[in-house]
Amino acid sequence: MDLKLKIWRQASRNEKGQFVDYEVHNISPDTSFLEMIDILNDELVEKGGDPVAFDHDCREGICGMCSMFINGHPHGPEAATTTCQLHMRKFKDGETIVIEPWRARPFPVIKDLVVDRSAFDEIIRAGGYISTTTGGVPDANAIPIKKVNADLAMDAAACIGCGACVAACKNASAMLFVSAKVSQFALLPQGKVEAKDRVKDMVAKMDELGFGNCTNTYACEAECPKEISITNIARMNRQFIGAKLG
Amino acid sequence: MSYKPYYSSVTKKIIMSLMGLFLVTFLVVHLTLNSFLLFNNNLFNEGAHFMGTNVFIQIFQWVLFAGFAIHIFYGIVLQIQNWLSRPKGYKRRAFMEESFFSKYMIYTGLLILIFLIIHLGNFFFVKMGWVGNGVPLTSNGEENMAQLVRSLFQNGGFVAFYVIMFLLMGFHLDHAFQSAFQTLGLNHKTYWDFIKGLSRVYAIVVTLGFVIIPLFIYFKIV
Numbered sequence: 474m475d476l477k478l479k480i481w482r483q484a485s486r487n488e489k490g491q492f493v494d495y496e497v498h499n500i501s502p503d504t505s506f507l508e509m510i511d512i513l514n515d516e517l518v519e520k521g522g523d524p525v526a527f528d529h530d531c532r533e534g535i536c537g538m539c540s541m542f543i544n545g546h547p548h549g550p551e552a553a554t555t556t557c558q559l560h561m562r563k564f565k566d567g568e569t570i571v572i573e574p575w576r577a578r579p580f581p582v583i584k585d586l587v588v589d590r591s592a593f594d595e596i597i598r599a600g601g602y603i604s605t606t607t608g609g610v611p612d613a614n615a616i617p618i619k620k621v622n623a624d625l626a627m628d629a630a631a632c633i634g635c636g637a638c639v640a641a642c643k644n645a646s647a648m649l650f651v652s653a654k655v656s657q658f659a660l661l662p663q664g665k666v667e668a669k670d671r672v673k674d675m676v677a678k679m680d681e682l683g684f685g686n687c688t689n690t691y692a693c694e695a696e697c698p699k700e701i702s703i704t705n706i707a708r709m710n711r712q713f714i715g716a717k718l719g
Numbered sequence: 720m721s722y723k724p725y726y727s728s729v730t731k732k733i734i735m736s737l738m739g740l741f742l743v744t745f746l747v748v749h750l751t752l753n754s755f756l757l758f759n760n761n762l763f764n765e766g767a768h769f770m771g772t773n774v775f776i777q778i779f780q781w782v783l784f785a786g787f788a789i790h791i792f793y794g795i796v797l798q799i800q801n802w803l804s805r806p807k808g809y810k811r812r813a814f815m816e817e818s819f820f821s822k823y824m825i826y827t828g829l830l831i832l833i834f835l836i837i838h839l840g841n842f843f844f845v846k847m848g849w850v851g852n853g854v855p856l857t858s859n860g861e862e863n864m865a866q867l868v869r870s871l872f873q874n875g876g877f878v879a880f881y882v883i884m885f886l887l888m889g890f891h892l893d894h895a896f897q898s899a900f901q902t903l904g905l906n907h908k909t910y911w912d913f914i915k916g917l918s919r920v921y922a923i924v925v926t927l928g929f930v931i932i933p934l935f936i937y938f939k940i941v
Contacts, residue, residue: 479810492810545813571811578804641815643822644801676727685804686728686797688824689898691817704906711904713729 474500474561477569478513480525483582486589490582492571502562506549507532507539509561526585532557534698537633540640541586542573547637547696555635555698575636577645579682592682593634593650599678600671601654603663622660629656631699638693638701644685649693651679652709653701659712669716676713728800731793736899738790743896743921745783750928757932757941760865764857767864771846791832798825820894827891834884841871872936881933889926896921 475498483490497513504512507529514524530538539556543549549559564570574582579592630653638649655672658664664671687706694703726734752770755763770776816822845851845867854862855870872878896918900906905914935941 481810542809545809545811546815550813573809573811576805576807576809578806643805643816645804646801673727676729680728683804685801686732687902688797688801688821689818689894689901690815690821692815695815695817703901704908704911707901707904707906709904710729710733710902713727714733714904717730 474502474564474566476500476509476561476564476567479569479571480586481573481582482525482585483574484584486581486583490585500561502560504561505532505557506541506543506559506561507557526583526587528587529557534558535633537635540575540588540590540635540637542575542640544571547575547640548635548698552695553698553700555633558698575640577636577639577684579645579647579684580636580639588636590634590636592684593636593647595682596647596651596675596678597654600667600674601658602667603658604666605663616662618661626657626660629653629660629701629705632657632697632701633699635698637696637698639684641692641696642685642687643690643692644688646687646693647679647682647684648687648706648709649697649701649703651675652705655709655712656705659708668712669719672709672712672716676709728797731797732902735790735793735797736902738786738793739895739899741783741786742790743892743899745786746892746925750925753932754928756865756868757935760863760869763865763868764861764863768862771862787835791828794825794828818894818898820890821898824891824894827887830884830887831891834880834888837880841877842867869936872933875937878933878937882930885926885929888929889922892925893919893922 475496478495478497479492480495481490482493495513497509497516500509500512507527510525510527517524528538528540530536532539534555534557537555539548541548541556543556543559548554548556549563551559551563572586574580574586575588575590577588580588580590583589632650632653634650636650639645639647642649655675658671659668689703689706691703694701752763752766755766814822820827840850842864846854846862846864854864855866857863857866872881897915900914
């Protein structure tokens, strides 16, 4: 496959960036999207150029590092797929592909396609933890948990914190991420201890960091590579109302 | 952790949704009264008289104005914050919104606000004697609101304006109704499809209801 690429290049956080056109040739349809960028970068390095900076780690779709906005979609056009799991067969030969970093005030660009997502870490620090007793290892099955709740908590915990929800949302809202992190604890007995403080503190931190307000467009759910459900947002809202009134 | 004195994003949204549901209920009452015009002018006049004189309604009228004001105020505040949260947009962005009209709520909302002001100028302000020559009277010397409505909708321009604005309101309502339930945390997979369906049915029925009245009057069907 031959492809035309329009990639956002930005030397550093404070410098102005711009789109730069590249071409790649003889790309196998079975190449992953990140491997395609690797091939481009090899060529750029050979010519003495600066390779395109992008985030990646496990390349197995579970670490949440890859973060490109490809042809108008976070992680590209394929549903429920991270950029590293996206393959070039999903594109047409000769196609122009526009590649941009996540755009949100709390996610400043560090270089090219790499954004600083430490805002998510700050939200986790605000309440994404549980209190537990130290000592011997307790039996994993000592506390009975309803199957339905265990499943829902596991579904919420599937969030890899990649930020696609923020990138997709027209308001750059982090509600899907925060609600997944609230839900994964809220549904389990271990999470009940700090439940009220957790939801209030995580929402307050989310607001403080400058994420937008959710307007229920549901773009986040449609674009989430882990298919996190918007019912988590409703659960967080219920928890929030309960915490404020209770 | 200390909290800032202003409301959190979720609190603002909950206020928005409660006011929105209040306005959704109000529209049903308004449409019910309007529909009297399709059957009997005297019935409509009696309804208008009741709404204009009943003490409970008179008090509730101010609650309604407050509901509109709060809904509009927070709608604008939330939207400004949302614009600020993405200073630089995308070069290419696909249409990703699952609730189609959710993307245009601020625009449909602001157009409805303009419509609301003109609509109050057409009827409420006339009745209050603030603009125009007052409400025409019936042979019994009572206010003939039906006549006021009918004379306005002899004007094709007004009919077209009202119909277009009602359609925009319908687009606003299509997202609004189910969105309020989501914001209030009332989303569960067992009944969510029902809420979404009810939201669409409500938007279509209310819009059609409001649309047919000026059209029927203009084309002399009633």
